[in-house]
Structure formats: C-alpha cells, structure tokens
Amino acid sequence: MSVKEGTQIILLNPRRQVLMYLRDDKPEIPYPGMWSLLGGMLEHGETPAECVRREIEEEIGVVLDPDRIEHVRTRDLHYGREHTFFAPIDIDIDDVVLTEGQRLGWFSETDAAATTLAYEDNAIIAEFFAGQPQRETIR
Incomplete structure (x- = not known):
C-alpha cells in the first residue's frame, strides 16, 4: 500500500498573517x-509543487507564480506524507470565491498559536515563524 501524500501552503501577506480556511x-x-x-491530496502523476498550485487555483481562484513558491519541508505524519510550501500573497479575501470550506481568515503568529488547527498545522506554522526574518513587506 502506498503512503497518502498531500500538500499545504503557508500563504503569508505583507502584515505577516497566514491565510487559513x-x-x-x-x-x-x-x-x-x-x-x-x-x-x-496529490493526484496520480502530479508533483507536490504542481498539486499545491492546482489546489490553490481550485479552492480560491488564485494562480500562484511557480517562481515565488518555496518548499518548506516534508513530514511523515500518522495520516501520511505532507509537503509544506510557502508563498507571499497580497489579496483581499472578501474578493475571493471559496470553493471548499466555510470561510477564509488571516491569522497572525499569535492567532495561529492560540487556535487548535487541523492536520497538526500549529507545529509547522510555529516552526515557519521561528525561521522567518522580521520584515515589513514580502519580496
């Protein structure tokens, strides 16, 4: 039996907030x-990077520039292998048509730490912020 593989992405706005749904x-x-x-989840023959770009386009209608996406890490968790990516983003979530989930929200590092997140996301977000330089804007 093969390991289930999925992707997720830390979309960070210029205010250092992460987009969640x-x-x-x-x-x-x-x-x-x-x-x-x-x-x-990855589809047959798809790379993790292709998957995360497809998922973001399907779920929120945003086409990510492949040159602005960075691989953060891959983790083996109890439910499968998870590939985490990062990309800067600057969108108004009120203009986004969400095709999956109930709503979008921006989470600061503090907000994320104070919320129990799905898929063990608290750990990856804390690790991400611990390794990120403080900066006013994203590249």
Whole structure:
C-alpha cells in the first residue's frame, strides 16, 4: 500500500498573517469545522509543487507564480506524507470565491498559536515563524 501524500501552503501577506480556511463542518471529513492551511491530496502523476498550485487555483481562484513558491519541508505524519510550501500573497479575501470550506481568515503568529488547527498545522506554522526574518513587506 502506498503512503497518502498531500500538500499545504503557508500563504503569508505583507502584515505577516497566514491565510487559513475554516473546514466544512461535515462529520465524514477529517478535522471538520477546524481552521487549516489550504492544500490537498496529490493526484496520480502530479508533483507536490504542481498539486499545491492546482489546489490553490481550485479552492480560491488564485494562480500562484511557480517562481515565488518555496518548499518548506516534508513530514511523515500518522495520516501520511505532507509537503509544506510557502508563498507571499497580497489579496483581499472578501474578493475571493471559496470553493471548499466555510470561510477564509488571516491569522497572525499569535492567532495561529492560540487556535487548535487541523492536520497538526500549529507545529509547522510555529516552526515557519521561528525561521522567518522580521520584515515589513514580502519580496
């Protein structure tokens, strides 16, 4: 049996806030009604980078520039392998049409730490912020 592989992305705005979505509140899905990073499962023959770009376009209608996406790390967790990426983003979430989940929200480092996130996202976000330089704007 092969390992399930998924992707997620830390989309960081110029105010150092991470874009998250509130998962649907359906008992048949993992982590119903919890906040999570955006992402999804790899399709056959797809690379993790291709997957995360596809998922973001499908879920929020944003086409990410492949040259602005950085691989953060890959973790093996109890539910499978997770590839985490980072990209700077500057969007107004009120203009986004969300196709999955209940709503979008911006989370500061403090907000994320104070919220129990799906998919063990607290650990990856804390690790990400610990390694990020303080800066006013993103490249």
